[in-house]
Amino acid sequence: MGFGGDLKYSHDALLKLQDWELRLLETVKKFMVMRVKSDKEYASTLQNLCNQVDKESACQLDYISNVSKSWLLVVQQTEQLSKIMKTHAEDLNSGPLHRLTMMIKDKQQVKKSFVGVHQQIEAEMYKVTKTELEKLKSSYRQLIKEVNSAKEKYKEAVAKGKIDLILCIYLFPFHTAIKSSYRQLIKEVNSAKEKYKEAVAKGDY
Incomplete structure (x- = not known):
């Protein structure tokens, strides 16, 4: 029951x-x-x-x-x-x-x-067991489709010998972000050095 x-x-x-x-x-x-x-x-x-x-x-x-x-x-x-x-x-x-x-x-x-x-409990139960569950099922189905699609693309890339190119494409944004962060860090270090020199020249340090 x-x-x-x-x-x-x-x-x-x-x-x-x-x-x-x-x-x-x-x-x-x-x-x-x-x-x-x-x-x-x-x-x-x-x-x-x-x-x-x-x-x-x-x-x-x-x-x-x-x-x-x-x-x-x-x-x-x-x-x-x-x-x-x-x-x-x-x-x-x-x-x-x-x-x-x-x-x-x-x-x-x-x-x-x-x-x-x-009635309130029944409404909440319906929401959890029906509405929310259907949303989760729909989301799960969509994720399964995306995973299967990614697998197919990966297999096609391997078959065509384009796996290295795909890796470069995926890694390029991360490489660019790392270089940008490094440049920003260098700027901050140089700025700190300049401020230190000015403070020494004025006798504040």
Whole structure:
């Protein structure tokens, strides 16, 4: 399969895992949003019910009895339950639900970065394994052609007895360069001698 193939399948597997986790988190978030909404509505309904009962009971309770005490206790506990449900809904909304929303955003950003880095790596790999390799192959083929051409010319020169002439032609530029460098060196030495003589004559040395 090869290293590149293994990377491809690993990348696909990681993407599937990230997608699955994001879908699960979105499902949990949806459930929590509905839970907050239903708890708030339930708390509001209980509170409205208690308010309605208080209005109706105010004019009906002419005296205190065990029944009236029990009824008042039921109303009080219902009102207390309404407050508890409302508090729990607010805590759920500001706590776990908020953190879950931030977690989903972070995971989405991580996935985006992961995909971007993978695409960059793939582009670099393609450049190295395809583009650069093709350039090297092309350069290699060109060099092979030049070498073969030089061999053919050399064989032809040997066959015609012109090898000495070819060597002279190739060595002539180097010989000329050496002579030029030698002349320049002689000039610099003579110039140094003249400057030395002038310094001695002036008493500076």
